[in-house]
Amino acid sequence: MITETIAVINGRLVDPVRGTEEVTNLLINSNGIVTGMGYLPDDDDDTSTVIDVKGRFIIPNITDSHCSLREPGHEDKETFLSASDAAVAGGITALIATPDTHPIVDTPEMVSFIHARRRAAGIVPIYPMGALSKGINGLELAELRLMHEAGAVGFTDGNSLEHTGLMRHALQYSADLDRPIIVTPDDPLLSQNGVMNEGYYSTILGLRGIPAESEELRISRDIELVERFGGVVHFFPVSTAQSVELVRRAKVRGLAITCGTAPHYLYFDESAVDGYLTHFKVTPPLRSAADRQALIEGIKDGTIDTIASHHQPHTIDGKRTDFVEADPGISGIDTLVCTTLTKLVRDEGLSISQVSRLISSNPLAIYRIKRPGIALMKRPSFTVIDMKNEFTLESSQFKSKGLNSPFIGRQFTGKSLMTVIEGRIRFIDPILKPSSVIDPEHTPR
């Protein structure tokens, strides 16, 4: 751990909100506070460590906004510590955690417990969501206001509420808390026991299908409820073309509706399931090629606000079985940043600032989380990213306990070389050799 003053020089600083990039230097003092930007220190400054990140991007506040962290209750699958290690190595400076632990996070005491646990461990910031209903039973509202006061940043039962009347009450009740209700839209009576997208591939593989409508009908319903009864809804993850279109129209109507998706929906479609490899079992399921393309279009036109990993780590046994029995989900904290940047910047040609918004400023805005940007007298959180070199993702690189990833063995760019959280370097790749010598030839003044 470097505790003295550092100078991070020659980085391309990305401002996701303004959509700009500029080459600059950052001086961070031993208290983690930015004391200088844009200029080089004079010789008599006490800078003791210089890190030259020329050609690399600096993105502030990368946040994984949808993670199942398993602690407490399933520490065999993940702990705050292992998730934190995965986050910093993967370039993530904060995690937003779902309440699906054991016990469930459905009381202010549980919210406080997570905050205390995180502080004691001294790890990456973890922002908990609270359950929408008690015990995620879908019948009675949990203590939304008290959880909010204890620091819950949003509320979710995971899947959308079966009980339309309770969803109405949840929206009305939470409206003045100004916190989102996060909905994973699915009608279980339509998806029945489906394990993949319904269509040609479910037919030829003999697997039960989940129709796109089981997601879209719930999005339609909840949009109508928001329009009538107020409240704020964030749909995550959306996986179909019609889901994107429904949110697009809701935004035109000016409703408090946002949505996000996960990297795997941008890489794979239902054809990946052919072969029954369990790493491709996710909920919602991988959809058609046209749906995948519609998600990318939705990102380009701003309909899709966030990309989060939908992190669902499993032990080896969860996936080392047949497709029907396998646990759904992907371990994604390690790979959120590189998979997102590779697909959207390298393959789809979006600007790095536009893509950064999906994983930094947009999730922070949706969850109303205030974190300082990279500014004078602030303790910044940022990631240094290399977009030039490609690397092959190996399972040995994973810090998460969950190795359930279809991305292992694939080529990516967008490797995180340094992760700074609240002014402290939490991860640095050996390729960045800190030195105490500044070469003026290569440094903007």
Place this chain on the structure above:
Amino acid sequence: MKFSPDKSLLGLRSFNRNRLETILSHARSLKQLYADNTHTRSLQGKTVLTLFFEPSTRTRVSFETAIKRLGGSSVGISMETSSVKKGETLFDTVKNLDAMGFDAIVVRHRNAGVPHFIDRILDVPVINAGDGFNEHPSQGLLDIFTMQEQRGTVENRNVLILGDILHSRVARSNIWALLQLGAKVFVAGPPTLIPANIADLGVTVVHDIDDVIPQMDFINVLRIQYERQDLGYFPTIREYRDQFGLTQERLKDAKPELCILHPGPINRGIEIDSAVADGPNNVILNQVTNGVIVRMAILDLLLAPK
């Protein structure tokens, strides 16, 4: 004369015409040998595990008979006596059984893809005896063997597969192989039991079977499971039978040489009437007899020392 570089028989979807004909012609020669009372003992010294996670009478007995006729021995376990109920993972169950040293595993499971999973984790050949509603390749082969035996070829013949297509592994194995062999395939059943995008496979979906029965050379009647009506796929057995039940009345304009197949077990008076199941056009027991022969051919091709 192995029919592929694959060690296992998981399904017919990946089989081209040549590979299908290899098995079918091998089965024909075995049937002739058997008629001549000449026995091959190609599985002598080999032990095959029949691992049935789902109840079965004829398929399991058929495989075990085939193994014995080839001079091999079989060990069978069924779900009821297995340790699956004790919470053991499928991986551990299969690995433990494999450690006892079988030469091949015949497996049936209610989930599609289980044979594929076992094939990935074991080195021995795996023969799919039915996985969920994916495939039942030996049934598909014995159906076609029977059709060819009756009518010489299936090429350009019209085949109607009738009933619960959605939940039928027999339908899928039939469709893949029949299309490769040049048959014209029609499927019919309640709209709720016709799977999504089935026409993309190259079959014709029929809504009124009375329109097409006169053109058919073969009708493969699938078993209707009672519990489907509880799940709302169709209202009552009576209503199903009214629209899709194969009755004597429906066959009045059928070709005289029409062959009626059924993979069994039959629900008499539901998907097929006794008069039809026992009538002159039925080849149902020929299927059962041929089932042993076709499974001998499969085992011989996969396991016999070459």
